[in-house]
Every structure is written in structure tokens, then in C-alpha cells.
Amino acid sequence: MQKAKKYEWQDTNLALFGSQTEKDVKKEAAETEPAWKGCGQKVGLQIWRIVKFKVEHWNKEDYGDFFDGDSYIILNTFKEEDSEELNYDVHFWIGKHSTQDEYGTAAYKTVELDTYLDDKPVQHREVMNKESDLFKTYFKRLTYMNGGADSGFRHVKPEEYPPRLLHCHMEGKGRKACLKINEERKVSKKCLRSDDVYFLDGGTKMFMWCGSSSKHDERFKAAQEFQSMTAKRPRAVKESLDEDEISPDHPFWDFFTDDDDDDDSGDDVDADEDADDSKTFESVLFRLSNSSGVLDFTEVSKGNNICRSDLDSNDVFILDTGMDCFVWAGKDADKEEKNNGIPYATEYLKKTLHRNAPISSLKEGSKCKKFTELIGR
Template sequence: MRGRVHSAIPILYQKLESRIERMSGLRKAKKYDWKDSNLALFGSDTEKSVKKESAQTEPAWQKAGKSVGIQIWRVVSFKITDWPKEDYGKFYNGDSYIILNTYKEEGEDELQYDVHFWIGAESTQDEYGTAAYKTVELDTFLNDKPVQHREVQGHESQLFKSYFKTITVMKGGAQTGFRHVKPEEYTPRLLHFSGTRKHVEVREVARNEASLKSGDVFILDMGNTIYQWSGSGSNKDERMKAMLYLQGLRSERNGRPKTEVLEEADTGKSHEFYKSMTEEAEDEDEQTEGGDETKELYRLSDASGKLSFSKEKEGDVSMSDLDTKDVFILDTKSALFVWVGKETSTAERRNAMSYAHTFLSKTNHPLIPVSCVAEGHRMSKDFQTAIAA
């Protein structure tokens, strides 16, 4: 049995279901509120509050995990809906998604799973609360085999990024469409390209000069006109990816838009590209990147008769540092892992993710990826990398 903490999830879900009937839509939050993110709802407890029968009645799961590959669903008004395969790798910052990766280890026939829920920066608590709950439900449907992960926009794990050659994040939500938009009705958008040949990320940013970075490439999509702005320090991979993206946009519109490639050093501020930079600048992300990379291991235990949370170790961590009777939280500063021993108490299991959430909210890296790891179950590749054998 997997050590997850969702004793509060059924209550949350009942509230979500009761609100469906009295809400015609979801009001978007200004930005992902990581201090009140319902992270504690991610996971499950030993009493299996998420019933197998409930999981089996969810239509979206009927074809889940049947064969090797990626499957994606989006949360729309508390419901789980299929995400078109042609849009895999494309996400809206106003939505939350569930991503299932089904695969086989080399030389083995048994199917293995990783299930992620991805939180857009402007997704509502209702949406990512539903995504968290449904992630547990999907895990239950697949007999507790998946490793669960939380992903936050802009801070995705390497495992998550490996699923897509390009990740594109656009502004908007469930009512917005990637396709079938007439160029003359198009709302201009500025797309930021950054990365390497192996993985380039595309993110819609504010049409403001402050968004432009000399080390990257940008596309200004105005519908009938598309500009590619190449920063003086951008690399060939970013330029090539942007060019292919630009060609794809033009193709989708039957070749009607005219295109122009602009070099930063050769483009004056009187150019139409700069005149279109009329939006307000975006706020900087609250998460601090880089800095201290020292691993920290914490223990959650009730051996004394009450729950205690304490730092166990700093520096390199090995499996020998873990005790089957307790819960351990490993913070690598780029990812956080909750390891649940087979002999942990009910209180420890139920409170594991809540303590992890509280801990993260007080750090300068609250948005890092989070994974649940249960003793005796398959360890994620990221966890194997983070901890010595």
C-alpha cells in the first residue's frame, strides 16, 4: 500500500461536486497561490478514502494506462476531459492538467506508470484541488502502481520535461482554443523561446520590452503578421525551434500571414515589433532560483507519542538513512520527495504531505516538483538520482 495523505480529499471533493451545480464558470486567480495550494491534498492515507469503485466510474479513466505512451486530461469545471493528442505539450496557464506516462522497463513486460498533475500559474484552487484529487483517483484505478508527482508551471521536473520536445504555455484557460482562430480576430501574443536542442520551452509573456532577453528568441504573433525576434545572444537551437514554430503557425493559416525575422542588433525601436510592446510588465516569480543546493533530510515521527518533525541530516543521503517506521522528506532544493516507510503509523502517513507543504511554504523554493515515494514500490528515476544506493 502506498503512503499518501488524502484524509481531507473526500471532503474537498464533496464540496467541489456541490459547487458544480451553482457555478457556471470558474473565476481565474491572479496567480498560483503556493501558500494555499492544497498540497496537503496530494496523496492518500492507509484507509483508502478514495474508493476503487469511485475510480472505476470515472469515464476518463476507462482507457487510461492500457498501453505505452502519454495521456493527458484537463480539468474543466470540475470535470476531467480528454486533451487532444495534437496539442500534447501545449498548456494554458489558467488550467490544471493530469498527465499519465505509461511505459515498460527494458526487458520487462509489466506496465509502469508516472502520473503528474500540472498547475498553471493562474489555475484556481478549485481546478488544482480537483486535479490533485483525481490524480489520487487515477492512481487508485491503476492499483496504486503509479508514482505521483506535482508540477508547477515554470518549475517542472526533468522527468516531466522529457515527455515533450517542446512545452508551450499560453495565457488563458478552458474557454480559449489553440486552433480555429481567424488571423484578423487574433489577439497579439508574444512567445518566449528558451532552451537547448534537446528541449526548448515556449511561454507566452507580456508584450512589453521588459520581457525581451538578448539571450533568447521571441515570436510576436499578430495574426496576419508574425515576427521572429532573435536576441543577439540566442543560440541556434532556439532560433531553429522558433523558425519551425513560425512556419507551423503560417501553415495552420494556409500561408496567409506574412513573416519577418528580426535581429536584435539590426532592428530599430521605431519598428512595428516594438510599437506592439504595449502590455504591462509581468511580476517576477516569487521563487528564488539557484543558490544553496545542499540536500536536507527531515524525519516525521510519532515515536514519542506525538508527531515531531526534525532535520535528520544535511549533505549526501543514502537509503540506509531511511527508517521503515517513519516518514522522511528529502529536499534537494530542486525537487522534494516524501518517502513513506512500510511500518509508519496512520498519523504519520496522513500528515506526511501536510508537513511537506508547510515546510516548502517557508522556503525560497516553494514551487519545486513534489513526488511521493513508498517503500517497497518502484522508485522514480528522479528519486534514484537524488539518493545513493
């Protein structure tokens, strides 16, 4: 089932995330949500998907797989070294074609989960293809699949599969390296690029195609994932192919179309992608304060001048690094300031060239390693 081609969640009531409306979710109500029962009691990852306004557990075997037409909630429970205290990061993830109802529910339920866990979690907004480094550390690979909760793709018999072309590419280096796998909208030869690796899933036939200039690490990681993927379908025919060696009449090509009429290969390209300044942006710190009687959003410092002493427990601060955006609420900030941190950060990012940057919301004293590294102790 094809969902909305474009999402404009920045222009919807998602900007109210963190407002009084969501904050009024009482813990008694949170405790009536069956999905939260027993969560956050031990170290590990838990994932839920939003299906028709309800929170449903996502199968552990599918962790790392996300439908681009859905929204998800991810809870990571962890302990610091030499401590038995449980800490939390909770993320809501927005698929590129997720509907307003779905990501609005995910945002609302994220606040509810935060309430259930006594307001201890650091909350994060994640947008497909723009995930934070922290989010990517949870998975060895991220797979984006077309469709959503209503597609029922996993219930189709292998011999009835519509062919799928999956594009593999590495992001990050070292421990931050993550294999991303995107399902192409069309199984077209024009999608194949020599510098990447692709999987062709034909149901009963599965292929890994390696571009002639693809990197060794990319091939290695993709091969590991291909082996894991094909192990789940032992009766399927599997084959690894090299761009320079495959013949024009190989059965691999039978799955492709050269019909590029109504080509939608650009559907997954963000209109702002070419103008993205996230890697060159100079960090800036803003203060959100109503000390004058009205909410004022003012710049405090930029670049290397940003330091811990800029923060004040009486106010809320928004730190934009281009790659990430942090909303820090001082312990003595009042309700109006705290409730408007996320809306102001969302509205501010809409006017930048990195509007989909991850947003993390934390309270003074919360455990957030990256923010601490950026702002100092």
C-alpha cells in the first residue's frame, strides 16, 4: 500500500511535542498501556511500531528493519560503568512516507513512555536517513523497506514475492560504521551504481550484485548481511555477482525493467538534500527564556565560544550543531519554557538547511554523552 509521497510533519501538530497537551499525560494513564508493561527493567533494546494508533511490539528478529511508511518507538536501557542505575534513551523514528496520524501518535506515546519511566529518559526525534550517531550504534545495519503496517509484505509466499532491489551502502567509520539498506522504488537497471552493492530479492532467487568500484568494507558487510538474509530462506537459489563478470543474458537481468516511463526513482530524495549544510554549519547556542514576561529566543554564543558556563538552570537552551540539535532544560526553568523547548527547536530547524537533524531533549543532570562532549562538563 503506497502511502503519502511526501511528509511535512514539521508543519503539523507534531510541533506540539513536549507541549502541555502531551505533558498532561498522567502516569496512571501510561501504566494502562499494555506495551509498556515490564519495559526498561533490564539493559537492552526494545522496539514498538505504531499501527492504527496502537503501540505494537516489533519482532526482535526484525530489529534494524523499518518500513518507510511507518513510525516506531525505540527504547535503549543501559548502565554507566561502575553503576547499577538504569538509564534510558527513547527515540521516535519517522518513516519518509509515515502518515501524520502515525508519527503524531509516536510522538505522543514517546512522552507517555517517558512518564512511565519517571521522566528519566533522554528523548530523541529521528528522521529516516538522518538518524543520529547514537541511534545507528544500536544496529549493525539499517534496512528501509517500502510500505507500512498495511502492506503485509512479510506474509507473502516467496514464490509470490514482487521482486525487490535493495541498495547497500556504508555510513560512518570505525565503531560508528553502519550498513544502510534502502529498498528501491523500481527494479530498474538505472538504479544500479558501480560504487555500491545491491541485493535482488526475487523470492525463490536471491542475488548480491557488487559494483566494480564498490569498497572492500562495503562488500564485506553486505556479504555478511546477504548470508544472514538468505539463511532465512534455505530453499532459495543464491548467487553473488560482480559487475565486471556478469554476462548480459544472466537470469539476474530477467527481473529488471528498462521501462523508465513515470520513473519515480527520485521519490526518496529530499528536496533539501543538495542544500544540506549539516557538515559545514557552525554550532550555535540559543536561550529560551520568559524572564521579561514573554518568551524570548535569543542567540547566546557560536562556534568555539560555546561552553558549559553559558547554561543557566533558570532557562531552556537549544544547541544546534548542524548534525544534531539538543534541547536542554534547566532544573529551575518554568513550565512555559520547558513546554516550548521542542516546538521552538522544531520551528527553528524548519528555517535551516538541515531541518531533519535529530533532536534530543534532555533535562539538567540527564545522561547524554554527546551533549556533554560538545558543551563540556
